[in-house]
Amino acid sequence: MSLIVEIKKRLGSFYLDVSLETSGGISGLLGASGSGKSMTLMCIAGIVKPDSGKITLNGVTLFDSERHINLAPQQRHTGYLFQNYALFPNMTVRKNILCGLHNEKTKAKREYMFNEMIDLMQLRGLEKLKPGQLSGGQQQRVALARILAGNPSLLMLDEPFSALDSHLREQVQAETQRLLRKFGKESFLVTHSRDEAFGMCDNIALIDSGKIIAYKETKRLFASPESRQAALLTGCKNVVDAKKNGEYSVYVPAWNVQFTTSESVRDDLCAIGIRAHHFDPKAAQNRQTVHIIDETESPFEYKIQFRYKNQHEESQNIWWLTPKGKETEHSTSMLGVAGDDIILLYK
Numbered sequence: 001m002s003l004i005v006e007i008k009k010r011l012g013s014f015y016l017d018v019s020l021e022t023s024g025g026i027s028g029l030l031g032a033s034g035s036g037k038s039m040t041l042m043c044i045a046g047i048v049k050p051d052s053g054k055i056t057l058n059g060v061t062l063f064d065s066e067r068h069i070n071l072a073p074q075q076r077h078t079g080y081l082f083q084n085y086a087l088f089p090n091m092t093v094r095k096n097i098l099c100g101l102h103n104e105k106t107k108a109k110r111e112y113m114f115n116e117m118i119d120l121m122q123l124r125g126l127e128k129l130k131p132g133q134l135s136g137g138q139q140q141r142v143a144l145a146r147i148l149a150g151n152p153s154l155l156m157l158d159e160p161f162s163a164l165d166s167h168l169r170e171q172v173q174a175e176t177q178r179l180l181r182k183f184g185k186e187s188f189l190v191t192h193s194r195d196e197a198f199g200m201c202d203n204i205a206l207i208d209s210g211k212i213i214a215y216k217e218t219k220r221l222f223a224s225p226e227s228r229q230a231a232l233l234t235g236c237k238n239v240v241d242a243k244k245n246g247e248y249s250v251y252v253p254a255w256n257v258q259f260t261t262s263e264s265v266r267d268d269l270c271a272i273g274i275r276a277h278h279f280d281p282k283a284a285q286n287r288q289t290v291h292i293i294d295e296t297e298s299p300f301e302y303k304i305q306f307r308y309k310n311q312h313e314e315s316q317n318i319w320w321l322t323p324k325g326k327e328t329e330h331s332t333s334m335l336g337v338a339g340d341d342i343i344l345l346y347k
Contacts, residue, residue, distance in 0.1 A: 003186060049063075078152050136164045137164065
C-alpha cells in the first residue's frame with residue numbers, strides 16, 4: 001500500500017508544493033497552523049483541485065494534471081474525518097452510520113455491516129441517541145464508524161482531537177490508535193501536536209510553509225531531524241548556530257561552549273539542537289558551569305532557564321526540564337549532556 005503525492009496549488013500568497021510518498025501504517029502530517037496540512041488532505045480527498053501534479057493511491061491515479069484525470073471524491077475510495085466530525089445533528093447514531101453504507105443495496109448485508117461497526121466502535125446501546133446526546137469521544141467514534149463502513153483504501157483524520165477537552169484527549173487518542181490498527185489500511189493523521197504525532201504515528205512528514213521538509217520513521221525523526229526548522233517542529237527548545245570544530249566536535253559562539261559529539265560532524269553544519277530534558281547534573285560528558293536564571297514549577301517537572309558561565313550577553317537563555325523527585329539536583333551549578341544528545345543540524 002502506498003500514497004504518492006506530487007502537487008502544487010496557489011491560494012493567494014500561499015503556495016502549496018508537496019512531494020510525499022508513504023508506505024502504509026499510520027502516517028502523520030505535522031506542522032504549525034497555516035502550513036498547508038489540511039489543504040494537502042483536501043487535495044488528496046478531491047475536495048480541492050491542485051493546479052498541477054499527480055496523486056496515486058495503491059497504483060490507482062486519483063489526479064493527474066497532464067493526463068486530465070481528476071476523480072470525484074466518491075470515486076477515490078478515501079475516508080475524510082473532519083475536525084468537527086460533520087455528523088448529521090438530527091439523525092440518530094444508527095442513521096448517521098447507515099449513511100456510510102448507502103452504496104450497499106442488500107438490506108441484510110447493510111444491517112450486518114452496521115452491527116459490525118457498532119461493535120468495533122463500542123457504540124452498542126447508543127444507536128437511538130443523537131450527536132448532541134453523546135460525549136466528544138463517542139461522537140468521534142460514530143464519525144469513524146460512518147467512514148469505515150464504506151471500506152476506504154485510505155483514512156484521513158484532520159486534527160481529530162482538537163475539539164476534545166484535555167482530560168478526554170489521551171483516552172480518545174488511545175482508542176483511535178487501537179481502531180486504526182484494527183482497520184489495517186493506510187491512515188493519514190494531520191496534527192499540530194508533536195505529542196499526538198509521536199504517540200500515534202509510525203512515520204511523520206513535517207510540513208512548513210507549504211513544503212514537506214522531512215519524512216521519516218517517527219523515532220528516527222525526533223532523534224535526528226537534520227534541519228533547524230525540523231528540530232523546532234519536533235519540539236526542540238534549544239536550537240543555536242554552531243560551527244564544526246573537529247570530526248567529533250562543535251563550537252557554539254553564542255554560548256562560548258565546545259561540545260564533543262558521538263556522530264561525526266559534516267562540513268555543512270549550521271546549528272545544533274539540545275532537547276531540554278537531555279541536560280543532566282550527573283552527566284560526565286560536555287560538563288560546564290551554569291547559572292540558573294529562572295525556575296517554574298509544574299505538576300510533574302521543573303522548567304528551568306540557565307546560562308553558561310561565559311555565554312554572550314545578547315544570547316537567549318537555555319531551557320532545561322527535569323522531573324520532580326530530583327529536588328537536590330535542579331539547583332545545580334554544573335550541567336552535562338551526552339554526545340548522543342547533541343543534534344547536528346545542516347543547511
